[in-house]
Amino acid sequence: MGVPGVEAAERAEPGGNGYVGRSLKRKEDPRLITGRAAYVDDMTLPRMLYAAIVRSPEAHARIVSIDTTAAREQPGVEAVFTGEDLTDLAAPCPMVWSPPGVEVHVPDHWPLARDKVGYVGQPVAVVLGHDKYGVVDAAEQVIVEYDPLPVVVDPESALEEGAPIIHDEFGTNKVFEWSLSGGDVEGAFRDADVVIERRVVNHRTAGAAIEPRGVLAEWRHGKLTLWTSTQIPHICRVILSIQLGLDEHNIRVVAPDVGGGFGSKLQVYGEEVLACWCARKLGRPVKWTATRSEEMATTHHGRDQIDYVRIGAKRDGTVTGIHAKIIQDCGAYHLIEGPVIPTFSACVMGGCYKFDAIQTDIVGVFTNKFTTDAIRGAGRPEATHMIELTMDELAAELDMDPLELRRKNFIDEFPSERPHGFIYDSGDYHGTLDRCLEMLDLEAFRREQAELRERGIYRGVGFSTYVEICGLGPSRALGPEGWGMQGGYFESAHVRVHPTGSITVYTGTSPHGQGHETGFAQIVADRLGVTPDAVDLIYGDTHTGPFGKNTYGSRSLAVGGEAIARAAEKVQDKAKRIVAHQLEAAPEDIELVGGRFQVRGSPDKAMTLAQVAGEAYIPADLPEGMEAGLDETCFYDPSNFVWPFGAHACISEVDVETGRVDVVRYIAVDDCGPAINPLLIDGQIHGGIVHALGQALYEQVVYDADGQLVTGTLVDYALPSAADVPNFDTDRTETPTPTNTLGVKGVGEAATIACSPAVVGSVLDALRPLGVTELNMPLTPMRVWQAIQEAEGRGGGPAETEQGRELGEQGGGAAGSGPTAPPEGGAS
Amino acid sequence: MIPVGFDYVAPQSLEDAIGALAEGGEEAKLLAGGHSLLPLMKLRLAAPTLLVDLRRVPGLTGIERQNGVFRIRAMTTHHQVATGGLGLASEAAATIADQQVRNRGTIGGSLAHGDTAADMPAVLLAYEGDVAARGPSGERTIPAAELFEDYLTTALAPDEVLTEVRLPSMDGYGFGYQKFNRRREDWAMVGACALVKKAPDGSCEDVRIGLTHMGSIPLRASAAEDALRGRGLDSDAIAGAAEQAAEGTGPPGDLNATPEYKRHLARVLCRRALEEAAGRA
Numbered sequence A: 001m002g003v004p005g006v007e008a009a010e011r012a013e014p015g016g017n018g019y020v021g022r023s024l025k026r027k028e029d030p031r032l033i034t035g036r037a038a039y040v041d042d043m044t045l046p047r048m049l050y051a052a053i054v055r056s057p058e059a060h061a062r063i064v065s066i067d068t069t070a071a072r073e074q075p076g077v078e079a080v081f082t083g084e085d086l087t088d089l090a091a092p093c094p095m096v097w098s099p100p101g102v103e104v105h106v107p108d109h110w111p112l113a114r115d116k117v118g119y120v121g122q123p124v125a126v127v128l129g130h131d132k133y134g135v136v137d138a139a140e141q142v143i144v145e146y147d148p149l150p151v152v153v154d155p156e157s158a159l160e161e162g163a164p165i166i167h168d169e170f171g172t173n174k175v176f177e178w179s180l181s182g183g184d185v186e187g188a189f190r191d192a193d194v195v196i197e198r199r200v201v202n203h204r205t206a207g208a209a210i211e212p213r214g215v216l217a218e219w220r221h222g223k224l225t226l227w228t229s230t231q232i233p234h235i236c237r238v239i240l241s242i243q244l245g246l247d248e249h250n251i252r253v254v255a256p257d258v259g260g261g262f263g264s265k266l267q268v269y270g271e272e273v274l275a276c277w278c279a280r281k282l283g284r285p286v287k288w289t290a291t292r293s294e295e296m297a298t299t300h301h302g303r304d305q306i307d308y309v310r311i312g313a314k315r316d317g318t319v320t321g322i323h324a325k326i327i328q329d330c331g332a333y334h335l336i337e338g339p340v341i342p343t344f345s346a347c348v349m350g351g352c353y354k355f356d357a358i359q360t361d362i363v364g365v366f367t368n369k370f371t372t373d374a375i376r377g378a379g380r381p382e383a384t385h386m387i388e389l390t391m392d393e394l395a396a397e398l399d400m401d402p403l404e405l406r407r408k409n410f411i412d413e414f415p416s417e418r419p420h421g422f423i424y425d426s427g428d429y430h431g432t433l434d435r436c437l438e439m440l441d442l443e444a445f446r447r448e449q450a451e452l453r454e455r456g457i458y459r460g461v462g463f464s465t466y467v468e469i470c471g472l473g474p475s476r477a478l479g480p481e482g483w484g485m486q487g488g489y490f491e492s493a494h495v496r497v498h499p500t501g502s503i504t505v506y507t508g509t510s511p512h513g514q515g516h517e518t519g520f521a522q523i524v525a526d527r528l529g530v531t532p533d534a535v536d537l538i539y540g541d542t543h544t545g546p547f548g549k550n551t552y553g554s555r556s557l558a559v560g561g562e563a564i565a566r567a568a569e570k571v572q573d574k575a576k577r578i579v580a581h582q583l584e585a586a587p588e589d590i591e592l593v594g595g596r597f598q599v600r601g602s603p604d605k606a607m608t609l610a611q612v613a614g615e616a617y618i619p620a621d622l623p624e625g626m627e628a629g630l631d632e633t634c635f636y637d638p639s640n641f642v643w644p645f646g647a648h649a650c651i652s653e654v655d656v657e658t659g660r661v662d663v664v665r666y667i668a669v670d671d672c673g674p675a676i677n678p679l680l681i682d683g684q685i686h687g688g689i690v691h692a693l694g695q696a697l698y699e700q701v702v703y704d705a706d707g708q709l710v711t712g713t714l715v716d717y718a719l720p721s722a723a724d725v726p727n728f729d730t731d732r733t734e735t736p737t738p739t740n741t742l743g744v745k746g747v748g749e750a751a752t753i754a755c756s757p758a759v760v761g762s763v764l765d766a767l768r769p770l771g772v773t774e775l776n777m778p779l780t781p782m783r784v785w786q787a788i789q790e791a792e793g794r795g796g797g798p799a800e801t802e803q804g805r806e807l808g809e810q811g812g813g814a815a816g817s818g819p820t821a822p823p824e825g826g827a828s
Numbered sequence B: 001m002i003p004v005g006f007d008y009v010a011p012q013s014l015e016d017a018i019g020a021l022a023e024g025g026e027e028a029k030l031l032a033g034g035h036s037l038l039p040l041m042k043l044r045l046a047a048p049t050l051l052v053d054l055r056r057v058p059g060l061t062g063i064e065r066q067n068g069v070f071r072i073r074a075m076t077t078h079h080q081v082a083t084g085g086l087g088l089a090s091e092a093a094a095t096i097a098d099q100q101v102r103n104r105g106t107i108g109g110s111l112a113h114g115d116t117a118a119d120m121p122a123v124l125l126a127y128e129g130d131v132a133a134r135g136p137s138g139e140r141t142i143p144a145a146e147l148f149e150d151y152l153t154t155a156l157a158p159d160e161v162l163t164e165v166r167l168p169s170m171d172g173y174g175f176g177y178q179k180f181n182r183r184r185e186d187w188a189m190v191g192a193c194a195l196v197k198k199a200p201d202g203s204c205e206d207v208r209i210g211l212t213h214m215g216s217i218p219l220r221a222s223a224a225e226d227a228l229r230g231r232g233l234d235s236d237a238i239a240g241a242a243e244q245a246a247e248g249t250g251p252p253g254d255l256n257a258t259p260e261y262k263r264h265l266a267r268v269l270c271r272r273a274l275e276e277a278a279g280r281a
C-alpha cells in the first residue's frame, strides 16, 4: 500500500492581529443555545408529504408477501412503495472500500429490502401521506409475511462451520480478510522472553447524536434538492448521482445545522436515497425524520471487534513485536465504508512504542445485526485499548512500573518510519506524560491509595499514552491505489473578499457542532488583517463553494483549515501586490501589521483590506496583467497523515461490594500541534473523553440471541449525562507537524481514542490486589462484581454481557435498569 | 415515538374527571405528569383513546401535616416532595431521575403506575401508609400493602382517581435510602429504604424495610425486619439481619443484573440503609 513521505511544509508567518491561539467564544453558539438553529425537521415545504417506514421485526427472514392494500386505504395516504417499486434505481447502496488484491463481499443493499431481510429494523416499505401521524398509523397496516431463517449474531459463531449463511451468494459469512504488517513478526516473537496474550472484546456502541437523522427531498423542474442531517453533503451528492442515475449538476445536497454526528452521519443511508426517489416519483417534497427508536436501531453502530492481541518483549522490557487478529462484526449489510474501519486499528497497532515488527490480521464478518461503520475514533480506540491494556499486563508480568515500561519503549525520534510503512510526523511522548504526571502527583496518589486500601476503599490509577492517525488524508495513501478508498481526500477552500472588505469563506468541510465558524475565522482574520467577526463561513451546501470532502477523521482543521490558510495566503499575496502598486513599493516590502498592509519601514504608508478590496473591484488601477477581484481557491491534499498524541490518566474508585465504579479524577494532556483556539480544543477533549468513558462504563448496543435489539431506547442504552462524569483537568503541549503550514493535527477524536484503557486500567489497578487482571467493557457493576467473585474463587454466575446472550427470566420485558414495560395489551 | 391518536379533556373538577373516566371506558386514562404514560404511548406500548388531564382539577397539590400524618395530594410533584421536609419520602423523591422529571412527575402518578422499579412505591410500603381513591361510588382508602398487585397493576379501579397519599410522620424513626443505579439519574436496579426506631436501651424497637425492583411489585424485607426487631443495632446485628434481605424476593433478571446479583445488591443495600437509619435514629 502506498504510504507517503513527509514533505516539510514551510511554516507561514501569520501576519495579522494575533487571533490564532486565542480562546474566542464560539460564533455559532448564540443561535444554537437559544433555539434558533434550523435543523432538517424544522423545515417545511408546500405540498410536502411525510414518510413512515415499515421495518422488519425479524433479524433474518425471507419476505413471503407484502400486502399494502389496507395501508393505501388509510386517510391521507398518497402512496405506499416496496422494494419491487424501486427496481429503477441505477445502483444499490455503494460501499467505497475496495483494496487492491483483496476480495470484499459486498451484498446488494437496497433502500427497501428485496426478497429477504438481514436485521431487525431493515426497511421493507414506505408509506407517504399528508399527515405525520397518519403515515405512522398506516405503516402499521402494511402486512408483511416473513419466513424466518436461523439467526446468527455472534461474529465468532458466524465464522463457524454450519453457521446460518446470511448471504447465500457468498457461501460464507466472511466479508474479507486482509493483513497489514511489517518487520520480522515471527522472529520478534521467537526472540521474545515474554509474550502477553489477550482476548479483548471491544463491544458495539452507538453514535447517539441528539438530533436523529432526517431528510427532506424536493424535486422541481428536473432538479433534486436534498436537505439532510449529514456530515458529508458532497459525498452524498456523488452517491445520489450514482444511485438515482442523475447528473450531479441536477442535484443539490444541503446539510443545515446538524445536531451532532460522531461518525454516525458520515454515511449515506438508504432513507436519503429513498426520500429522493419518492420525491421524484410523486413530484412532491418528501420528509422523513427518524424516531429515537429508529435512530438506535438503524443509524450505524461502531466498534464491535473481538481482538486477539499478543505483545512480545525482552526481560528488560524492550518490546519486540505486536500481533493482533481483529474480528470485525460488520452487521448484515455494508453502508459506505464499514469494512475499512479495522484498518484504522492496524495503522496505529504499534502505538507510541518502538516495535520492530507489527502485524494486524483482519477478518470481517456478516451477522444478523445492523451495520457497523465509523464512530468517533473508528478503529483507533480499539487499537489503543488493546495495546495499552496489554502493555499494563506486560508490566505486571515483568514486575515493572507500567510507566517505566512505556518510557523505555517510546518512539523518540521523528519523523519515525514504522515497520508497517507509516511515518509518524512529529511527537514528544515523554513531554505529554511528564506534564500529565506533574498534574497527577503520582507519589501522593500511591500513598493515598495504600492508606485507603487499609480502610477497604479501592482506588486505582490507569494510564493511556496514545498516538493516533488522523487528518484524512493523503489521497495517494488512502485512494484506489493505496488502501482502496474510491475517492480523494483533499479539501477545498474558497476565500472571497467582498468589495467593502468583509469576507466569506467557503469550506468543503461540513461542521456539525465543532466550532469551525470560529476557528476558521481566526485563521483567515490573521492572514487578512481583519477581525473574526468580519469573516463568515459557508459550508454544507453543494451549490456553494467548490467540491469538498466534508468532516470526519479529525480532518477539518489539518486538511480543511490548511486549505483555508493557503487560500487566504493567496489573497494576501494579491493584496500585497495591489498595495505595492498603489504605494509604489515592492510587494516583498509590504507587511501586514495590526490590520494594515504597510510598507516595511514606513508604517504611515498603509492600506486596509477594505481599501485593497475597493481597488480590486473597481479595477481602474491594478498592476499590469492582474485580474480584477479578490477571491482565491485552494485544493489541498496533504502529503502525510497527522499523528496527534498524548497522555491520559484516570483515577477511579471501585465499591468492591457492589462492583460500582466511580471516576474520581481525569487528567488529559493532549498534543494536537499549535492551538488555533484552545477553547475549541477543550470542548473536543471533554466530549471525546465522555464518549469513551461512556463506552468504558455505561454504553453497549446489545442484541439478544434472536437478533432483537435489546437496547432500543436511551433508557437501556446507557448514555452518560453530565451527572455521571467528573471534571476534567486538561492541558496541552504543542508539537507542530511539519506536514502543513499551520503545524496542526486533529483533535476531534483524540480523547475518544485515548480514554477507555485509562478507565479500565484504573479499575484493574484498584482491583489487582484482589486478583482481577482482566475486564471487558462496559464495566457494569455486575461485570466488575462478577470479576471480583471469580478472582476470589466464589464465582459470580455468568459473566457474559456480550452479543446474543439469553436474558433469561425477565420481568415485563424490561431490558435494563429502566421502567418496566407493560405486558402485551398495554399498560393497565 | 409517535403515539396512536387519542382524545384529550382537562376537567375542572374531580367529579368531572371521574365522570370523564367512567364515560371513556376501559381505554380512558388519567394524565398526571405524563412521565410514565407518555413514553409508553410514544413507544405504542400503551394506546389509550382518551386522556383525562388532572392538571386543572383544584385541590390536588400540596402537603399538609395533620395528626401525625403527612397528607400529600396526588398531583404534588416529585420536586415538591423532595423539598417538603418529609424525611425518607423526601430523600427518595430527590433521587428520581433528573430535575426536569422531578418537576413534572407526581407522587400520585408514580404510585398509580405501580412500577416495581420506581422509588416511591417501596417507600409507601415501608411507611405503611395508604392512599385515598375516589370513584363513581365515593372514596375509599387503600393501605400500602394492598395497593400493588402485579407488574404495573394496582388495586385502583380504572375509573378511580388516587387523590391523596398518607404517610405517618414516623417521628422518632431514623431513615436510610439506598438506591443503586447504573447512571446517577437513572431508575433503580435495586433500592432499599429503611426506617428504624430505637428503644431507650438502644435496641431496635421497630424497623421497616422496603425493596425496589426485587419482584413484580415493591416488597418488604420481612425476614430481615424480624431478625432485627428487638435486637441490638450494632453493625453485626445489622449485617446479620441484612443477610436475609433477599428472602422471599423474586427479582426479574435483565440486561444489567441477574437475579442472583440483585439478591446480592439487596443484601448490601439493606445493610447500608439500616446503618444509615440506625445512625439517624
Ligand SMILES: Cc1cc2nc3c(=O)[nH]c(=O)nc-3n(C[C@H](O)[C@H](O)[C@H](O)COP(=O)(O)OP(=O)(O)OC[C@H]3O[C@@H](n4cnc5c(N)ncnc54)[C@H](O)[C@@H]3O)c2cc1C
Binding pocket: A827, A828, B029, B030, B031, B032, B033, B034, B035, B036, B037, B038, B039, B054, B074, B075, B078, B095, B096, B097, B098, B101, B104, B105, B106, B107, B108, B109, B110, B111, B112, B113, B117, B118, B119, B120, B156, B160, B161, B162, B163, B185, B186, B187, B188
Ligand atoms: C427519563 C425518566 C426517568 C425516570 N426515572 C425515574 C426514577 O428514577 N424513579 C422513579 O420512581 N420514577 C422515574 N421516572 C418516572 C417518573 O417518576 C414519573 O413521573 C412517575 O412514575 C409517574 O408520574 P406521572 O405524574 O408522570 O404520571 P403519568 O405518567 O401521568 O401517569 C402514570 C400512570 O398513572 C395513572 N395516574 C396518574 N395519576 C393518577 C391518579 N391521581 N390517580 C389514578 N391514576 C393516575 C395514569 O393514568 C398512568 O397510567 C422517570 C421518568 C422518566 C421520563
